[in-house]
Amino acid sequence: MLGLLKQQSVSRVSTLVRAFGTNRNKCFLKCYDTDHDIRTFILDNTEIVGGQNLTPEIKLRLFTPNCRFWHARPELWPFPDPFWAIYWPGGQALTRYLLDNPRVSRGKRVLDLGSGCGASAIAAKLCGAAHVVANDIDTVATIAIQMNCALNAVEPLTCITDNMIGSELADYDLILLGDMFYEEDLADRLHSWLDHCIKTHGTQVLIGDPGRAPLEGHRIKKLLRQLAQFELNESVREENYGLTCSTVWYYSPEL
Ligand SMILES: C[S@@+](CC[C@H](N)C(=O)[O-])C[C@H]1O[C@@H](n2cnc3c(N)ncnc32)[C@H](O)[C@@H]1O
Incomplete structure (x- = not known):
């Protein structure tokens, strides 16, 4: 999912917003009603990155091509736009x-x-x-x-x-x-x-x-x-x- 968006144009952030914006407030959200649920989702759907960017000394949980939602259909994404999963x-x-x-x-x-x-x-x-x-x-x-x-x-x-x-x-x-x-x-x-x-x-x-x-x-x-x-x-x-x-x-x- 994200890979496709990035290929299309990640530099135009509005593209990302439009693609993910269709999902807001969908019923999926009810599956993630505690911080613990969201933490578990983040753990399952991000990868720890400590390089490939300008600050390798800081580790971050981000989307990478190894993550399911990098390739999955955007409408399956249960939250608002995942800006936090990208290191801009x-x-x-x-x-x-x-x-x-x-x-x-x-x-x-x-x-x-x-x-x-x-x-x-x-x-x-x-x-x-x-x-x-x-x-x-x-x-x-x-x-x-x-x-x-x-x-x-x-x-x-x-x-x-x-x-x-x-x-x-x-x-x-x-x-x-x-x-x-x-x-x-x-x-x-x-x-x-x-x-x-x-x-x-x-x-x-x-x-x-x-x-x-x-x-x-x-x-x-x-x-x-x-x-x-x-x-x-x-x-x-x-x-x-x-x-x-x-x-x-x-x-x-x-x-
Ligand atoms: C392009 S990302 C940049 C994130 C981070 N600063 C970076 O450079 O990796 C923009 C971020 O701003 C947040 N944002 C947008 N409007 C905002 C506002 N009015 N107040 C606080 N955060 C906002 C979004 O949720 C998103 O996480």
Whole structure:
């Protein structure tokens, strides 16, 4: 299932959303009504990956070609879109940057917005962040994140499933956004909210992005300063047609 989607175009995230979006709230969900059930499902349907990406030192439970749902029909998938089962190129670059530059997150109160598999949040914790919150509107993602914490001997992170975009954030020093600029409307909402967070609370913002159109064409792009750029591994390129590298940006609006 996922292999087919990736062949079609994993770089266009909307394709993935449409394909999986048909399954939302199907009756399958009643089979997975406890966290334990969901954990068991994740254990059965993912594989531990510790390489083939930019941060081999972090282990993650992800979809691979060895997993049943990589090939299975999308309508059999029982949950919302499994973004958490993919380690996105934007998140890979951001996580690599954090691990290479531990001072960036050390001692900070960090929010990883749209955390997915949780790699960037885990990296911030490993680097000595004072407090890390992994935020994702997908509750299945938050269970996957805790499982990935355990894989990396990281204490369970605080996970929040509320939509925090637009909320007043006084309690964070650093916001991380890995591959979050994949839709124009989302890019607009992030832009005005991040602008407010920086100007009102002095929050720092780091963005990892592999050159997706909603960021490339957005007015926020003029306010980004490049911190690092990473070549994507061959397997990641194959799964993300047209993408060869991923960049870490520092958002620095004019104050
Ligand atoms: C493309 S994935 C990126 C995941 C991860 N940061 C990475 O780079 O591997 C986008 C993630 O954002 C989450 N998401 C989408 N809208 C969100 C919102 N308003 N607040 C929090 N998470 C959101 C999705 O559920 C998904 O897990």
